[in-house]
Amino acid sequence: MAKVYNFSAGPAVLPEEVLREAAEEMLDYRGSGMSVMEMSHRSKAFKEIAAEAEKTLREVMNIPNHYKVLFLQGGGSQQFAMIPMNLMKNRAADYINTGQWSKKAIEEAKLFGKVNVIASSEDENYSYIPDLGNLSISQDADYVYICHNNTIYGTKYTEIPGTGDKILVADMSSDFMSEPVDVTKYGLIFAGAQKNIGPAGVVVVIIRGDLINNNVLPGTPTMLRYKVHADNHSLYNTPPTYGIYICGKVFKWIAAKGGLRAMKKINEEKAAILYDYLDSNLLFRGTAVKKDRSLMNVPFVTGSEELDAKFIREAKAAGFDNLSGHNTAGGMRASIYNAMPMEGVKALVEFMEKFEAENLK
Numbered sequence: 001m002a003k004v005y006n007f008s009a010g011p012a013v014l015p016e017e018v019l020r021e022a023a024e025e026m027l028d029y030r031g032s033g034m035s036v037m038e039m040s041h042r043s044k045a046f047k048e049i050a051a052e053a054e055k056t057l058r059e060v061m062n063i064p065n066h067y068k069v070l071f072l073q074g075g076g077s078q079q080f081a082m083i084p085m086n087l088m089k090n091r092a093a094d095y096i097n098t099g100q101w102s103k104k105a106i107e108e109a110k111l112f113g114k115v116n117v118i119a120s121s122e123d124e125n126y127s128y129i130p131d132l133g134n135l136s137i138s139q140d141a142d143y144v145y146i147c148h149n150n151t152i153y154g155t156k157y158t159e160i161p162g163t164g165d166k167i168l169v170a171d172m173s174s175d176f177m178s179e180p181v182d183v184t185k186y187g188l189i190f191a192g193a194q195k196n197i198g199p200a201g202v203v204v205v206i207i208r209g210d211l212i213n214n215n216v217l218p219g220t221p222t223m224l225r226y227k228v229h230a231d232n233h234s235l236y237n238t239p240p241t242y243g244i245y246i247c248g249k250v251f252k253w254i255a256a257k258g259g260l261r262a263m264k265k266i267n268e269e270k271a272a273i274l275y276d277y278l279d280s281n282l283l284f285r286g287t288a289v290k291k292d293r294s295l296m297n298v299p300f301v302t303g304s305e306e307l308d309a310k311f312i313r314e315a316k317a318a319g320f321d322n323l324s325g326h327n328t329a330g331g332m333r334a335s336i337y338n339a340m341p342m343e344g345v346k347a348l349v350e351f352m353e354k355f356e357a358e359n360l361k
């Protein structure tokens with residue numbers, strides 16, 4: 001099969017094995033005579049699919065029993081509102097601003113209460129993670145919020161802020177299941193599926209049980225209450241059934257690869273191939289500071305917008321697709337999620353070497 005290498009930031013590449021298996025089951029899911037897409041979400045077959053997906057996710061991420069796992073809709077962006085509506089009991093929260101996604105979360109939270117931006121890397125175009133050493137956590141903050149991996153600017157937290165007795169909330173949309181995570185350090189983790197674990201339309205929320213209650217901000221709609229979804233095992237309304245089915249397969253694929261430790265090792269190897277080249281060549285350079293580099297999203301530039309455009313054009317023609325940077329960041333970005341094979345990164349670097357030789361003046 002002639003496939004391109006897809007470096008899209010999201011929706012993004014999925015494991016070929018998963019897509020093949022889904023294709024095989026497309027018309028007749030395991031003798032049911034129908035596609036998973038056509039099944040009632042209340043059917044035995046679908047309930048098994050959802051239960052299996054959750055079970056595999058819990059095993060792979062080692063999620064303790066006192067955490068709930070929810071499969072919701074509305075993307076990462078809806079979590080920007082749902083989090084304050086459900087957790088902002090004192091109407092105050094601390095946020096760290098490390099990029100466009102945390103900025104959007106901050107703006108949304110401001111609709112509901114006082115937002116303290118306790119650290120930011122906006123001054124250097126979000127090319128680094130702020131020093132976490134002397135954060136002043138607000139006394140009245142209901143939680144501290146971070147975006148764990150910055151999809152657009154290519155930075156990630158290599159350690160997490162100490163928050164004392166405050167709950168830590170993390171957007172892990174673009175690095176979910178890319179490495180081991182100690183779930184117990186967080187009150188809530190969420191991730192839109194379309195970056196690293198599945199198709200668009202599903203958002204996974206992992207939330208500590210004691211944070212789920214009816215004490216939400218007045219006017220919080222039924223659909224935006226974690227308790228409603230938790231009480232109904234994510235079946236309060238029709239969930240994104242097909243998306244959950246694919247996510248379940250991706251979870252199994254990760255487990256078969258050896259779980260998150262193995263994933264991290266592979267991801268580090270893959271990212272090193274690209275970063276080593278970026279650090280040693282004479283045409284391209286990475287834009288994030290070394291110590292905070294993401295393993296998932298690698299932004300880079302040539303320094304000339306014209307040359308960037310030429311590179312993106314020629315790369316696409318050579319089968320390396322979706323390499324343009326986010327429209328607010330410019331330049332290039334290679335998203336090398338779990339499902340991007342090692343050969344894809346090696347082939348990209350070979351192509352970059354060729355382009356460098358042809359275009360270096």
Ligand SMILES: *Cc1c(COP(=O)(O)O)cnc(C)c1O
Pocket residue numbers: 010074075076077078101147149150151171172173174192195
């Ligand atoms: C893509 C992304 C989002 C937004 O997700 P939607 O599903 O489009 O709402 C939020 N946070 C991060 C880190 C992202 O990469």
